[in-house]
Amino acid sequence: MVNVMMKVCMVCSLVRPEEKLLLEAFAKRNVPVDIVDDRTAVFDLEDLSAWKQYDVVIERCVSQSRAQYVQRMLRLAGVKTVNTYEVIENCGDKFITTQLMLQHGVPTARVMMAFTPESALQAIEKIGYPAVLKPVIGSWGRGVVRVNDRDAAEAVVNLRDELGGYQQHIYYIQELVKKPERDIRSFVIGDECVAAIYRTSAHWITNTHLGGKASNCPVTPELAQISVAAGKAVGGGIVAVDLFEDPERGLIVNEVNHTMEFRNSVPATGVDIPGKMVEWIGELVH
Amino acid sequence: MITAECPECGGTITFKSAPILHELIRCPDCGAELEVTKLEPIELALAPTEEEDWGE
Numbered sequence: 279m280v281n282v283m284m285k286v287c288m289v290c291s292l293v294r295p296e297e298k299l300l301l302e303a304f305a306k307r308n309v310p311v312d313i314v315d316d317r318t319a320v321f322d323l324e325d326l327s328a329w330k331q332y333d334v335v336i337e338r339c340v341s342q343s344r345a346q347y348v349q350r351m352l353r354l355a356g357v358k359t360v361n362t363y364e365v366i367e368n369c370g371d372k373f374i375t376t377q378l379m380l381q382h383g384v385p386t387a388r389v390m391m392a393f394t395p396e397s398a399l400q401a402i403e404k405i406g407y408p409a410v411l412k413p414v415i416g417s418w419g420r421g422v423v424r425v426n427d428r429d430a431a432e433a434v435v436n437l438r439d440e441l442g443g444y445q446q447h448i449y450y451i452q453e454l455v456k457k458p459e460r461d462i463r464s465f466v467i468g469d470e471c472v473a474a475i476y477r478t479s480a481h482w483i484t485n486t487h488l489g490g491k492a493s494n495c496p497v498t499p500e501l502a503q504i505s506v507a508a509g510k511a512v513g514g515g516i517v518a519v520d521l522f523e524d525p526e527r528g529l530i531v532n533e534v535n536h537t538m539e540f541r542n543s544v545p546a547t548g549v550d551i552p553g554k555m556v557e558w559i560g561e562l563v564h
Numbered sequence: 565m566i567t568a569e570c571p572e573c574g575g576t577i578t579f580k581s582a583p584i585l586h587e588l589i590r591c592p593d594c595g596a597e598l599e600v601t602k603l604e605p606i607e608l609a610l611a612p613t614e615e616e617d618w619g620e
Binding site: 290291292293294295298301313315340341342343415416417418420518535536537538539 | 584585586587588599600611612614615616617618619620
């Protein structure tokens, strides 16, 4: 039940289809939403009183770093946020996500970490070819590379060693899971897995940003259980969980996303994901 | 009918409903990704390009 009197703010960078769908879901329930553009917002850390008028602030920044800082400042102001900054930090760094999956006993893809080209090569050889290298911070498949052999591995680690940023020197090396030509994205709102899609592509990266096609994936008890467990491990709230179907191990978690995109998933599943998000936020505020 | 001009190709963009400030749209003629930067009258600009930490 959504209280029409609740004061809601959405911090975003751009109004993408997801933000528009959320605004429409609030409008359907007669709840007005103030929009703050993170590109023009100024935060006075000693006077965050203007933010205290809100019962909840929804973070929809497209930038990971802005999302983290905004939510930390809102914590300072004592304002309730969706998601919390802990969830954003836990999902925004792939190492932390993996660490939390292991810590909470949630099945996840095997990962090795290293910090120099030499140790990275050792780790890649140990995990075996093909291996996948990912930036610990990044999304939409950006910077994700598959190395099929020693030559490719040397090329990638040497290139990353030459690049300036320290992030390039953090080597997050993941096994290439023998999945079918698809992965699963499930949508978790609080304690419930509300929907899921298959993302199908002949390419080994199935991200819909890179052309993966979305279709409905039935939410089985097994999928719901692992998805909710992954959500709880990162701190709860509203998250999208990316999973692989391993032929021997069953479902295993790949990543968890804190500012989930669902534009392709509403028509594919027939589930009113933004409506369910708004209802859950209403309960949270209540 | 609400319309605006694409700043990239000059084509006419028609909105089915009133746009929202900072809404992201795509020009049906040239495919450029555009941001609604002003509402009355509607002004469009090329959308910001993806940055290193953008994502979900």
